[in-house]
Amino acid sequence: MFPRVILKGTMIKKSQQKKRTSPCNYKERLFVLDTQDLTYSERRCGKKPMVKGCIELCRIKCVEIVCSDVPIPCTYKYPFQVFHGNHYLYIFAPDNDCRQRWVRALKEETKQNNLVAKYHPNFWMDGKWRCCQQTEKLATGCNVYDPVGFASKKPLPKLPDPELRVHDTGQSTVVALQDYSPLGDHDLPLHKDQSYTLVNGSHTEWWLIKDASGNTGYVPSTYVAEKSASNFERFEWYNKNITRAQAEDLLMAERKEGAFMVRDSRQAGVYTVSVFTKAPGSNGEKNPRVKHYQIRQADEGEATFYLAEKYLFSTIPELIHYHQHNAAGLITRLRHPVSQDGGCCSQDVPDPSKEQWEVDPEELTLGQELGSGQFGVVLEGVWRDRQVAVKMVREECMSDDDFKDEARVMMRLSHCKLVQLYGVCTQRSPMCLLFELMENGCLSEYLRARRGSLTLDTMLAMCLDVSEGMAYLESSNFIHRDLAARNCLVSKNNEVKISDFGMTRFVLDDQYTSSQCSKFPIKWSAPEVIRYCKFSSKSDVWSFGVLMWEVYNEGRLPYDTRSNAEVVESLSAGLRLLKPRLAPQPVHLLMEWCWKEKAEDRPSFAVLLHELASL
Template sequence: MLPTVILKGTLIKKSQQKRRTSPCNYKERFFVLDTQDLTYSEQRPGKKPSQKGCIELSRIKCVEIVCSEVPIPCSNKYPFQVVHDNCYLYIFAPDNDCRQRWVRALKEETKCNALLLKYHPNFWMEGRWRCCYQTEKMATGCQEYDPMGYASKKPLPPTPDPQRRLSDPGRRVVVALQNYSPHEDTDLPLHKDQEYILTDSSHHNWWTVQDHRGNSGFVPCMYIAEKSCDNFNRFEWYNKDITRGRAEGLLMTEGKEGAFMVRDSRHAGVYTVSVFTKAPGSNGQKNPRVKHYQIRQSEAEESKFYLAEKYLFSTIPELIQYHQHNAAGLITRLRHPVSQGRESSQSPAELSGQWEVDPAELTLGEEVGSGQFGLVLQGRWRERRVAVKMVRKGAMSEEDFKEEARVMTMLSHCKLVQLYGVCTQHSPMCLVFELMEQGCLSDYLRARRGRMSQDSLLGMCLDVSEGMAYLESNNFIHRDLAARNCLVSCNNVVKVSDFGMTRFVLDDQYTSSQGSKFPIKWSSPEVIKYCKFSSKSDVWSFGVFMWEVYTEGRLPYDNRSNLEVVEALNAGLRLLKPRQAPEAVHLLMEWCWKEKPDDRPSFALLLHELASLSDL
């Protein structure tokens, strides 16, 4: 009896990498589910389809959606899994309805099989399950598997009446200021810069919005802003009735670099940003003053707000949020909101007292290095060997120092050099770090040239990709990733260093001011051309870092000047494959060096691919 076809259609399949000798890939396949098998084929124009796989339904142990917060690197964003034998097949549907059809049909056909009692609701990535952190791929699942139920079948909150939605002339449009992943079934996910309809703003903290598909749910009100609205009272930076002179007085009294407020201008409906700066004047001396910037609107059909013409935003809160983390044309970033009649918010540069190191407890030893901001000395603190970075006078302001130190206190990962504390009560100020006994990786590689094993080289790349994936997940960018900025511990673990000189950037992008210096030979095309930094420019640098590792510390483009490197990159040329690099590793390097940032992998994906290679 011939099998009966139940479902068929084009989906995207993630490579199973049974041999794991090549980077992970995502390919379109034509899937057919019948009463005996699940098959998938490659469609070839003008030719007979080529079958790429066939799974007997009797071998399937679990079918369920994948719930994950990781970015999906293919066009289909709705993953589900088919577990058979000892394999996990990840399939990506174009929408949730399509995914549910396949999951339900497959569950129906396999409900009498010998099924798993528990399954993993998240991906296997980076050498572990993202849901329960178990490091064995065939480890027992962490969530009970219901062969009759559908984890994806969560009832949406009731949506407003369609007629009201279409005919209500007073509907309010809001824009998402940042992404939001639901914590409850009644929440709605937000995608930065997308528009939503606000249907209820009566709750103090949670508003109800509706997306373009009619799905409705709760979102934190601070994550959205009305597209056309002059009611900013809920934002601490807004001062409704305040004169220019009064604003200057408050900001001068605050006296902190980047203290700012938004106030009404003399013209109705127009707003001004007033910001305090100590930036040097024409004579090179510090010149405390308040600068005023009018918020303008573009003349395009979709009028947008801006302070600097290249940086346009749909809402004023979105504009302020961006410039709180990027100067981008202003004299300084908008760091400390100041409000009339309210206490100004705690400065982000304020450090918790637990981080302050008593100088009497710190013993300094010999110099072990130097950098842009000063010397690095060995030392002892509370019976612990440490590295002490002394900040050279004039290298950075006290406020900048405290802010950068605070950045580092927010980060803790086994593949980042750990900050123990700071000394701010005496000059020079200093940072106290864990001591990495074997020094910087570039020197370490050169000293052992010709004696490094393949496992050691791959392990170094794994260590750094793990640290960078953590920075990426926390919206940090490094901007100077290279072997010289990675350190080696006494047990040969490689950790990322100098990440504290980054900026915390909510939109994952930093545009440097003119004149900033960056290492050309490690820099991506968009950094060289536009001074545009992002996690994807860090990925480019990581490709060069891998090249350094597999050449055992050679300088990239060592026979070319910076100008010649720029010309070569513009011509599409890339570094050659290192002799010791396996083909799979070289493919990862080339993936990092794609011209367009969006074509490059994330660090999470790179870590996954490197971990797969290490399992060989």
């Protein structure tokens, strides 16, 4: 039986120090964690990755994050350590979420091993441990090792008074709004959409619940919602005893796209969502206004609450949580909860116009135009002696809030196969985004310009690059919605990176339904996108199949002799793009797998990456 792949991704490995005086090297490696081994390989352009090291999981004694005050000399700034046998492996992740995923997964797979009792939380450097100054590399650690949790934990609340009980103890049911991984021995994991029994809800921040197996533990109170309750006081978006006119005054004063609140309707037991929008009116001009949506309830079934379109939910908090990430029939997403007491509540993500993300326009020099797209032109530029690509945003195409949303999306994403965002400039008009410059331009033009000279290994490497970037987006619950060769860029080293993913939306259920069924590229779109405007990671997989077809046809446009209507008719009849002459049979089989009629029958990007890497 083959081992199951658990995680796969690109990180940076610090070379082993054979001697005290030997130099440190930091090398980018493709790491794969399966149920037996942790392996790391060197990526080679146009060739299969070369395995450079393999650690049997049974030999691992400790996995933990590294907390250090020393400067990190490589581009990835989030280190963790793997102690195996008598060796320490230091790995650097691109962001903290990535590091936590790897540490959590490695801990889970090694928790039954012969583990150390204590570990070193800092680096071994210059012949000693920075944490405890011991000069023996295999000296006993100075911190107690927790094989389940992490070194840095949120403080858990004090246990509630056992005399305090919520109403109907043992009878009240809650549903998980999102997943939750325990940070200690006293909390309980949550699985989105599953039901639990509420044992004690007296604490403000943490509730005691019981799962179906009888296990009890604490969870953050805002991660669950009572199925039978209509008491929303603990949620920041609920405003009790506020009139329609008062709600409009508060939201108009905020003037933030997607500012919203939930309030009582005139009819007892009915609730209304009020949301501010600057969306253009029928004349095409901006029309700041407040729209009101009554939360409706279906007659039958357990999932009964819905808004503009019938996306049904068991509780109102579930409904609001969903629409905070998906418009799905509303004029805009519910972006900024507004409180009657103090305006917009704080957001999890910092404003990109602050601190290091804000670029001084005096430091930016603009050059020639590189291209144009749906949202504006792209210019070559120089910023702090660095060549950059500057995306200028046309004012009529995107509001200030939408622009900042795009920057927030980009800030959340960090991967070597995504075009890197350097900063934003909001102090000039039009506002702009600064990206790394990809000297060889877009992939579609690159393919056409080199028609007849590209090797099959080079084509495979291009598909690998894109699949790696998309696997990262998939693991981050992002969807691209416009994946195509024209939206990928090529560096001076002929590395392919994904671009134009800034207008994607973070979705918790991996599905986005366009509220206005806006324009999308028919010839790259999955059947469910064409028919129902439903986007997901699996619709991105369909588009990736078309991108592979573009690569192996050296930049030829798909369905180049057919109209959009003819393409839709062909797809409905079950017809697909023909096998490219240059595509090996295994590659064509992967394309056909991407083009399965049902989204659930298509592979994930993680599987596609594995399959392509094995060719």
